[in-house]
Amino acid sequence: MEQSREEFLKQFGGDYGYPDAPKGVDEMRATDFKRLEEMVYLDHAGATLYSEGQMADVLKDLTSNVYGNPHSQSDSSMAASDLITTARHQVLKYFNASPRDYKCIFTSGATAALKLVGECFPWSRESCYMYTMENHNSVLGIREYALSKGATALAVDVEEVVDLAKNHDSGSLYKISRHSNQRRDKNVLSHNYQNGRLSDISGNNWNIFAFPSECNFSGQKFNLNLVKLIKEGKIPLQQQGQWMVLIDAAKGCATEPPNLTLYPADFAVCSFYKIFGYPTGLGALIVKNEAANLLNKRYFSGGTVAASIADIDFIQRRNSIEQVLEDGTISFLSIASLRHGFKIIDMLTIAAIGRHTASLATYVRGKMMGLKHSNEKNVCTIYGQQATKEGDLKIGPTITFNLKREDGSWFGYREVEKLASLSGIHLRTGCFCNPGACAKYLGLSHSDLVSNFEAGHVCWDDNDIINGKPTGAVRISFGYMSTYEDAEKFLKFLQSSFVSLPVQFHNEYMLNLNSLSLVDNWSPKFVSDVQLKSITIYPVKSCQGFSVKSWPLTTGGLMYDREWLLQGSGGEILTQKKVPELGSICTLIDLELGKLFIESPICKDKLQISLLENLTVLSAEVDVSGQRYEVQSYNDRVNTWFSEAIQRPCTFVRCSSSTYRSYTYSDSRDRPCRDAQRKLNFVNEGQLLLISEESISDLNRRLSSGNGDGKQQLLVDAMRFRPNIVISGSSPYSEDNWTKLRIGETCFTSMGGCNRCQMINLYHNSGQVLKSKEPLATLASYRRKKGKILFGILLNYEDMDEDNEIVAERWLQVGQRVYPFTE
Ligand SMILES: Cc1ncc(COP(=O)(O)O)c(C=O)c1O
Numbered sequence: 001m002e003q004s005r006e007e008f009l010k011q012f013g014g015d016y017g018y019p020d021a022p023k024g025v026d027e028m029r030a031t032d033f034k035r036l037e038e039m040v041y042l043d044h045a046g047a048t049l050y051s052e053g054q055m056a057d058v059l060k061d062l063t064s065n066v067y068g069n070p071h072s073q074s075d076s077s078m079a080a081s082d083l084i085t086t087a088r089h090q091v092l093k094y095f096n097a098s099p100r101d102y103k104c105i106f107t108s109g110a111t112a113a114l115k116l117v118g119e120c121f122p123w124s125r126e127s128c129y130m131y132t133m134e135n136h137n138s139v140l141g142i143r144e145y146a147l148s149k150g151a152t153a154l155a156v157d158v159e160e161v162v163d164l165a166k167n168h169d170s171g172s173l174y175k176i177s178r179h180s181n182q183r184r185d186k187n188v189l190s191h192n193y194q195n196g197r198l199s200d201i202s203g204n205n206w207n208i209f210a211f212p213s214e215c216n217f218s219g220q221k222f223n224l225n226l227v228k229l230i231k232e233g234k235i236p237l238q239q240q241g242q243w244m245v246l247i248d249a250a251k252g253c254a255t256e257p258p259n260l261t262l263y264p265a266d267f268a269v270c271s272f273y274k275i276f277g278y279p280t281g282l283g284a285l286i287v288k289n290e291a292a293n294l295l296n297k298r299y300f301s302g303g304t305v306a307a308s309i310a311d312i313d314f315i316q317r318r319n320s321i322e323q324v325l326e327d328g329t330i331s332f333l334s335i336a337s338l339r340h341g342f343k344i345i346d347m348l349t350i351a352a353i354g355r356h357t358a359s360l361a362t363y364v365r366g367k368m369m370g371l372k373h374s375n376e377k378n379v380c381t382i383y384g385q386q387a388t389k390e391g392d393l394k395i396g397p398t399i400t401f402n403l404k405r406e407d408g409s410w411f412g413y414r415e416v417e418k419l420a421s422l423s424g425i426h427l428r429t430g431c432f433c434n435p436g437a438c439a440k441y442l443g444l445s446h447s448d449l450v451s452n453f454e455a456g457h458v459c460w461d462d463n464d465i466i467n468g469k470p471t472g473a474v475r476i477s478f479g480y481m482s483t484y485e486d487a488e489k490f491l492k493f494l495q496s497s498f499v500s501l502p503v504q505f506h507n508e509y510m511l512n513l514n515s516l517s518l519v520d521n522w523s524p525k526f527v528s529d530v531q532l533k534s535i536t537i538y539p540v541k542s543c544q545g546f547s548v549k550s551w552p553l554t555t556g557g558l559m560y561d562r563e564w565l566l567q568g569s570g571g572e573i574l575t576q577k578k579v580p581e582l583g584s585i586c587t588l589i590d591l592e593l594g595k596l597f598i599e600s601p602i603c604k605d606k607l608q609i610s611l612l613e614n615l616t617v618l619s620a621e622v623d624v625s626g627q628r629y630e631v632q633s634y635n636d637r638v639n640t641w642f643s644e645a646i647q648r649p650c651t652f653v654r655c656s657s658s659t660y661r662s663y664t665y666s667d668s669r670d671r672p673c674r675d676a677q678r679k680l681n682f683v684n685e686g687q688l689l690l691i692s693e694e695s696i697s698d699l700n701r702r703l704s705s706g707n708g709d710g711k712q713q714l715l716v717d718a719m720r721f722r723p724n725i726v727i728s729g730s731s732p733y734s735e736d737n738w739t740k741l742r743i744g745e746t747c748f749t750s751m752g753g754c755n756r757c758q759m760i761n762l763y764h765n766s767g768q769v770l771k772s773k774e775p776l777a778t779l780a781s782y783r784r785k786k787g788k789i790l791f792g793i794l795l796n797y798e799d800m801d802e803d804n805e806i807v808a809e810r811w812l813q814v815g816q817r818v819y820p821f822t823e
Contacts, residue, residue, distance in 0.1 A: 012360075012362070016356055017483075017484075042427045070084055084332060084335050088104040095249075095286050102288055105292075107283045110249075110283045113283050118142035122294055126240070127206055130207065130208070132156060135212060138433070157440075209246070211248070212248040213258045214256070215434065215437055217384070218437055228264075247268040249270050254274050267285060275341065300315050300317065303330075360484065361478055373499060383401060403494070411498060416429065428477075430473075530730045532815060532817075535725055537559075539560050541573070543582050544583065544585060549814050552809055562681040565652075583762065596611060600645035633654075639651045688724040689792050689795075691792040699775055736753060743816050744810075748796060756790070
């Protein structure tokens with residue numbers, strides 16, 4: 001890393017690391033961000049991080065001072081009021097806004113500030129709400145207020161034709177393309193009343209033009225000369241009336257707050273956690289005095305009225321703009337904390353923060369553009385304006401991209417996110433609440449967007465590729481404390497996880513390799529070397545299972561397997577991912593006694609549950625992995641036992657066998673699916689999971705020879721994967737290609753590979769549940785297929801014979817021969 005660091009510093013040394021500040025970035029990371037350790041945090045556009053020193057200062061401040069409700073005259077109240085006044089000035093100073101011309105209104109965030117403008121703006125039928133396509137949903141949402149008052153809403157694309165910095169006053173250097181006018185049906189409009197009278201329709205109509213100082217999707221910075229051009233009416237398409245300009249600075253102001261003296265916008269909004277991480281739930285509307293006077297607030301509340309009478313329509317609002325617009329008691333302790341955040345920004349200077357973060361983004365962008373597969377095809381598609389200069393300040397410290405395979409197909413962004421999290425890298429995926437920029441950069445038409453939605457895709461789901469096209473992207477973004485090492489670790493991750501190597505380095509057991517010798521017939525005379533080594537039943541989802549020599553099968557798979565589960569007090573399903581303690585609960589079923597025994601290291605007594613117990617049927621249903629089940633509940637004794645065992649309130653429920661439902665995801669073998677004919681207990685996908693000992697041995701060989709996570713004992717045994725059946729005698733991963741198999745006389749259909757998650761990284765040591773990167777990280781390096789990390793196969797039991805009759809009860813027995821079949 002040393003040589004590349006030197007190269008980086010040669011190129012960016014003047015901008016990187018705060019050379020002129022009392023504390024450089026490395027010292028800052030060592031003293032104020034110790035908690036980051038191995039973590040690479042790259043979602044500063046989502047929320048930047050607070051420093052540990054900042055929090056120590058906040059704690060000291062709040063524990064050594066008494067701040068009271070500012071709506072009073074006591075000393076503690078005055079102390080809070082003084083801090084609020086100082087904070088307002090500090091915010092205005094940050095935006096270089098004169099306190100004579102502007103006011104700082106505290107809100108619960110940028111969104112609340114935008115909503116306040118939308119709600120109180122004097123919209124009329126002649127008004128237009130114009131906004132750039134690149135805007136956050138919180139800005140787009142204003143159009144609901146405009147449209148409901150009969151105004152027009154209009155999205156535009158703004159393209160800067162030449163560098164306006166050299167041509168301050170010219171409006172012709174922008175190319176503005178309009179999208180279609182949006183207008184609500186007159187019949188559904190509410191009447192246009194303001195202050196009790198019909199609003200001014202033909203006279204002084206008011207319009208807003210809204211744009212972000214920096215797009216939170218692509219990082220594109222908008223030229224703030226737009227403010228002047230709009231105010232001076234130099235933009236074509238502008239309609240009659242007065243134009244107000246709103247800058248959404250929520251993203252941009254973390255590294256370059258708009259200068260409101262140079263670019264006197266009417267409204268600017270921000271959230272403070274995006275600037276220095278803490279406090280959350282606090283933002284501001286910076287509003288010009290004339291613009292504030294236009295805002296027509298309906299609601300009144302504590303803090304906003306000078307006088308009101310409870311039982312007649314009489315109120316007198318306060319005079320000051322802040323008091324009129326801020327409802328109730330503002331978040332005075334959060335506001336008191338602002339100065340501890342601003343202290344850091346002042347120490348580093350915002351200009352240096354801009355240069356530092358830009359140097360990292362420019363460096364990474366350049367490296368990403370150079371990444372090539374072995375066939376010379378580009379790996380990264382970066383969205384938005386390309387930076388050209390060293391430390392380019394025209395684009396924010398954000399890089400949004402998608403990755404392509406060697407064959408030109410896309411990696412899904414969820415796959416990138418999952419692998420990044422295994423490498424300790426925190427990034428963001430999706431559309432980042434910016435649907436216009438997302439559609440524009442990904443080339444998604446309206447019909448693509450509608451058909452994606454109709455295909456079931458909604459924000460934050462896992463449908464990252466539909467019809468071969470990405471539905472969103474991956475975003476990394478740098479913050480004031482990001483380092484070169486963060487950037488380098490991210491680049492190494494891209495290189496090792498997504499760049500294809502020349503063919504000779506391909507792994508002999510990569511998925512899809514069909515070179516394995518496979519048994520291809522069902523002949524009973526054929527003697528297979530493959531054997532059933534173990535059978536394990538897990539009666540309670542996420543708890544330990546028990547192994548048996550033989551076990552009966554029913555229509556739902558292995559009898560009693562995953563037939564019970566625990567629900568939290570909010571009805572949520574408890575699994576080891578959320579409640580690792582479940583992993584220490586042991587279970588056993590004695591078929592002869594007809595009992596389920598449950599033991600926990602925490603509870604003195606064993607719990608015994610009769611398998612034949614008559615239970616109350618709950619009307620509520622349970623949702624497990626998208627499937628609805630009706631469940632039966634137990635009495636308080638049972639629930640109390642479990643609540644003690646996992647140290648949180650929970651209820652124990654049993655899948656009600658008469659009301660199984662089935663559900664089909666897909667019939668493709670690449671994707672584990674639910675079979676419409678099958679009945680499933682509380683399993684996530686297929687009825688049974690099969691693991692092969694040979695595949696485990698291969699994995700262990702890789703774990704011990706590779707650079708696995710040294711924090712744990714390296715090797716894993718088959719039980720780590722919670723299999724129902726373990727087989728031995730086949731070659732590693734030959735199970736990938738099996739379509740059916742017979743064990744003794746019993747037939748199963750393969751539903752394909754089992755998609756693994758972080759659950760397999762949990763392990764138990766001296767009664768503690770620990771987590772590491774392995775074995776998922778190693779599996780991710782060679783067992784990835786279509787965004788999934790596959791290990792083991794899922795099986796469904798074929799309970800019908802050739803005449804479609806349910807077969808008589810069958811048993812699996814350890815030692816039985818396994819006959820695989822491929823088609
Ligand atoms: C550009 C932009 N605008 C508005 C918002 C909304 O901010 P908040 O959620 O803090 O209200 C965000 C948040 O991500 C943003 O990035």
